[in-house]
Amino acid sequence: MKLKIKLGLFALLLVGVLLAATKGPVVTERTLSISKKEGVEDSLNAFDKMMTVLTHKRCVNCHPNDHIPKQGEDSHPHYFGMERGANNLGFEATNCTTCHQTENNPYSGVPGAPEWSLAPASMYWEGLNRIEIAKSMMDPERNGGRTPEETMHHLTEHELVLWAWEPGVNAEGVQRELPPVPKDEYIAAVKKWFKEGHVIPSK
Ligand code: HEC
Numbered sequence: 001m002k003l004k005i006k007l008g009l010f011a012l013l014l015v016g017v018l019l020a021a022t023k024g025p026v027v028t029e030r031t032l033s034i035s036k037k038e039g040v041e042d043s044l045n046a047f048d049k050m051m052t053v054l055t056h057k058r059c060v061n062c063h064p065n066d067h068i069p070k071q072g073e074d075s076h077p078h079y080f081g082m083e084r085g086a087n088n089l090g091f092e093a094t095n096c097t098t099c100h101q102t103e104n105n106p107y108s109g110v111p112g113a114p115e116w117s118l119a120p121a122s123m124y125w126e127g128l129n130r131i132e133i134a135k136s137m138m139d140p141e142r143n144g145g146r147t148p149e150e151t152m153h154h155l156t157e158h159e160l161v162l163w164a165w166e167p168g169v170n171a172e173g174v175q176r177e178l179p180p181v182p183k184d185e186y187i188a189a190v191k192k193w194f195k196e197g198h199v200i201p202s203k
């Protein structure tokens, strides 16, 4: 009889200890799957933000699907019959940097940044939707053999990319439109998307 009570108490105690042990900050499968889902959602939000920039005229005008750079908010063909030429730098007599200097020219309206040239034909974005642009950008066959790490650095540090937030005025003296997301928010979104595994949504 006595032994039974003792055993009973012991069992109760054991249950108590076990219960107490499970009360701590235990990571269950449920919380894991929730935080994973949140990660994916963050990544997709970051993707959306990043792609509103990549699909903007300031980028696409220089990533055409033909051999002609585009100009302005309506992306009209570059004046003076300008084309990419043999090396994306224009023609020998008038290559891009004959007119485009390392900085915007506030008087003539010629935009400028170091190494101004046309994105190679394989890197065309004009006419692609955001999913297609993302795929192209991540494809080493089309992006110049870049690793994801290198693409991330290009997107956040390259002078032709960052020019988009200081595009200057056009030939009529009118300020060019900025990309729809502030530069620091865009950079944070790009870094976030790469950190979370650069998932390209299916639609
Ligand atoms: C003045 C022309 C010009 C503008 C404006 C421009 N680019 Fe480019 N872009 C280039 C050139 C040229 C290259 C090729 C550089 C190389 O391979 O070294 C390139 C390459 C790239 C690449 C690497 C290739 C790839 O497909 O992954 C990315 C990413 C890119 N640009 C993003 C952008 C973004 C984003 C913007 C706008 C915010 C932009 N570019 C605006 C000329 C431009």
Ligand code: HEC
Pocket (backbone or CB within 6 Å): 057, 058, 061, 062, 069, 070, 071, 072, 073, 078, 080, 082, 083, 084, 085, 088, 089, 090, 091, 094, 095, 096, 097, 098, 099, 100, 108, 109, 110, 111, 116, 117, 118, 169, 170, 171, 172, 176
């Ligand atoms: C003869 C001078 C000249 C040459 C050469 C030239 N450009 Fe331009 N470019 C201009 C002028 C002027 C503008 C500004 C037009 C405007 O916005 O009103 C311009 C604007 C642009 C824009 C528009 C940016 C935007 O988003 O509106 C791009 C892109 C561009 N040039 C790329 C190139 C490339 C690439 C080359 C070489 C293949 C080149 N240009 C050669 C004079 C030139």
